[in-house]
Amino acid sequence: MPESAPNSFVFKILPITPYSSGIFADFFATVMILKDRGGRGVPPHLVTQGHLTGSPDRPQTAFAQQQKETSPAPRVLRFAPIWTRIRTSLFWMVVISFALRLCVIIVMHTYKFRSAEENFGFGWEMGRIARSLAAGQGFSNPFHAVTGPTAWEPPLYPYLIAGVFKIFGIYTNASAFVLLTLNSLFSALTCIPIFLIAKRCFGEKVAIASAWTWALLPYVMYWCTRWVWETSLSALLIVLIFLLTLDLENRDGLRPWLFFGLLWDVAALTSPSLLSFLPVSGLWAWYQRSKRGKSSLGGIVLASVIFFACITPWLVRNYRTFGTPVFIRDNFGAELRMGNGPWADGTWMYYLHPTQNTYAMQQYENMGEIAYIADRKRQALEFIKEDPGRFLRLSLKRFVYYWAGAPRSSQIWWLAQVKNSLFLASSVLAFWALGRALRKRIPGAWLFFWLILIYPAVYYVVFPYPRYRHPIEPEIAILGVFLITEAAKRGASAPLSPAGAGH
DSSP: OOTHHHHHHHHHHSOOOHHHHHHHHHHHHHHHHHHTTTTSOOOHHHHHTTTTTOOTTSOOOHHHHHHHHHOSHHHHHHHHHHHHHHHTOHHHHHHHHHHHHHHHHHHTTTTOOOOHHHHTTTTHHHHHHHHHHHTTOOSBOOSSSOOOBOOSSOSHHHHHHHHHHHHHOTTOHHHHHHHHHHHHHHHHHTHHHHHHHHHHHHOHHHHHHHHHHHHHOHHHHHHHHHOOSSHHHHHHHHHHHHHHHHHTTTOOSSHHHHHHHHHHHHHHHHOGGGGGGHHHHHHHHHHHHHHTTOOOHHHHHHHHHHHHHHHHHHHHHHHHHHSSOOOSOOTHHHHHHTTSSTTOOSSOOGGGSTTTOHHHHHHHHHHOHHHHHHHHHHHHHHHHHHOHHHHHHHHHHHHHHHHHOOOOOOSSTTHHHHHHHHHHHHHHHHHHHHHHHHHTTOTTHHHHHHHHHHTTHHHHHSOOOHHHHGGGHHHHHHHHHHHHHHHHHHHHHSOOOHHHHTO
């Protein structure tokens, strides 16, 4: 059957009006342009076989002439090069990504937090500390009561919240809007390092698809448009560090190492859990440079000096405040207890948290933060020592929950299963893609491997939560898109079957 027949048939059977003809012509012109591999022009048969100007064996009618004059194909052709520029433009990726997130905040009113529990859901512990900072009480009071100085949370993001509170008011809708907008900006800017990492490791096609996946995927938008927390900033920081680690292989001089140390400073003061990737990133950069005969000693010394110089003031503050060394934050013992104990099931035992447990809150107030956390750590370690087999089983469950999604409740019975299924699917794609990248010896594949191996390890010991995976979601997205692209290549190169060849 001639190629023009299906399109001609559709135009014959559909009711044609001046309005519908424009829609149909727009649709088929777009289809043919896309078929022509990216809109480089209308294929010759689009004109010669009568799609726009009539068929060779039928003279043009007045309607056909009118359709030719008003055809949207030229408009589509005008927009095709614009889209070609936009889809590869980092600027437009960020702008569109940011605009979508901003629309979610405005349309869904996510800046209107519940006022229950004295607005505790607005920033949780970080919001409480920020309130104290804005009120002139210092870095203190992470829960409901006035309990004094704290190191329950790292300092950077609470200070950011406090700055917004000072300008726009404590726990106001305006402050919520500004903070969610900043989170959305962090999330949108993440498109840039995603594109650059994917392009370096897997090529431009994967880079474009990965960046747009991050820009458009609704799940990615959730944390930056609904949570006043450091989650989106942590994702941006770790992907920037990942990119700089890759670039250190080819960069000369001390300037890249200067940025390396500064980025790790910001990461440490934002979320110390990110530091698990620090030894790997430094060793990987040193090893790759050594294979090229480049010296790294001076750069490593410079980055180390800058790193410790920037975090030392906070370490000194903690020592003077608590009378004992505290590395950035001090709540690991409490977190360990909320994941390990007689009633542990591999999830977060939230009912042990001081904000949910009156007895725990009384203990915190009476014992003080350092003693309370030490007691909680002792309880967790005793449980682990008494039944190491159960601890290993719980750790295995936490591994599964981290990558497949923790059990969750939902008013719609099937919604939780669907969410966890999609969560698991993204993990399977990432693991499969990582194995393929390692087999193909793609540059940077081992850095992906070490990040995915090491970063989540602490959550296998304490407890998993969907938010805890978000800092490495950019790398997971890149790997998933890479695998899908590889599958598409194999599908396109596969020979036609005898049955399909005749069609």
